[in-house]
Structures are given as C-alpha cells and as structure tokens.
Amino acid sequence: MIETTPTSAWRILIADDHELIRKGTRSLLESRGNTEVYEAEDGKEAVEKARELKPDLVILDISMPLLDGFSAAREIKKVAPDTPILIVSLGRTVAFVEIAKKIGVSGYLTKTEGSTALLKAVDALLRHETFFPV
Numbered sequence: 001m002i003e004t005t006p007t008s009a010w011r012i013l014i015a016d017d018h019e020l021i022r023k024g025t026r027s028l029l030e031s032r033g034n035t036e037v038y039e040a041e042d043g044k045e046a047v048e049k050a051r052e053l054k055p056d057l058v059i060l061d062i063s064m065p066l067l068d069g070f071s072a073a074r075e076i077k078k079v080a081p082d083t084p085i086l087i088v089s090l091g092r093t094v095a096f097v098e099i100a101k102k103i104g105v106s107g108y109l110t111k112t113e114g115s116t117a118l119l120k121a122v123d124a125l126l127r128h129e130t131f132f133p134v
Contacts, residue, residue: 009036010126011053015046015072016061016088021111025059025088028115029122043067051079057125062089062096073103084125088118097132107131 012029014037016022026037038053040046044066050058058076062069073085084106089096092110100108107121107130121131 009034010057011036011038011055012057012059012122013038013040013046013049013053013055014059015040015043015049015064015069016059017041017064018061021061025118028118032119041065043069043072046072047075047079050076050083054080055083057122058083058085059122060085060087062087070099070103073100073105077104084128086121086125086131101132109133 012035014022014025022039026039029035029037038049038055040049043064046058046060047067060069060072064072067075069087069089073087076083076085086107086109087100087105088109088111090111092108097108106125109117109121109131117133124131
C-alpha cells in the first residue's frame with residue numbers, strides 16, 4: 001500500500017500502444033482507489049499529456065509508434081522533470097536498464113512480472129524511490 005496519501009487522487013499516465021495492456025493496467029490501478037488514470041496510445045501523445053497533466057507517475061512501454069518509450073521519457077523529463085517514470089516492457093536487458101537510468105527513469109519492469117510487481121513498483125515510485133528488480 002502507498003504510505004503517503006495525497007490530498008487529492010494520484011494521477012497516473014499509462015502509455016502503451018496495446019489497448020488491452022492500457023485498460024488492464026488502468027483497471028488494476030483504479031481498483032485500489034484514490035487514483036485517476038490517463039491513457040496515451042503512443043510516445044508523442046504521452047509527452048503531450050505529461051506536459052498538460054503533470055502526473056504523479058508515468059508508465060511507459062518502450063516499443064510505441066511515433067516516439068519510442070526512451071525518447072518519450074527524455075521529453076517528459078524536460079516538461080515534467082520531477083515526475084517519476086516507470087518503464088514496463090516485454091524485455092529487459094542490461095543495456096535497456098542502463099539507458100533508462102541515464103535518462104532519469106525511476107524504475108523498470110517487464111510485463112511478465114505480473115500485477116503484484118507492478119503495484120510494488122508504482123508504490124515505490126510514488127514515494128520517489130527507485131524500482132529496478134534484478
């Protein structure tokens with residue numbers, strides 16, 4: 001559970017080009033209460049929404065049209081530098097994790113790690129901690 005509760009709902013932006021992933025993640029996060037979830041279908045839309053919404057957390061897929069997740073993360077860090085970013089992707093390599101850390105991403109998770117890991121990552125990032133499981 002999240003230790004620090006804001007006076008208003010947490011605002012989380014999910015960017016993934018697969019609707020099923022976005023809707024499933026949204027449902028999981030909203031089921032916990034006190035959370036407003038926004039969606040983006042591609043990296044470009046994610047940057048635009050991050051600029052507009054200044055969310056408490058951004059969850060990005062790496063492989064997206066118009067702007068990949070790493071490029072979107074770089075742009076989001078320019079428009080919302082204090083917003084933690086969690087990369088959630090199909091694969092994880094040492095190189096991908098290192099790129100993410102250099103960009104300033106706060107966490108990295110694979111889609112195969114499941115909902116419990118996702119919720120742990122979200123909680124950690126909302127506390128402004130990092131989440132890079134081995």
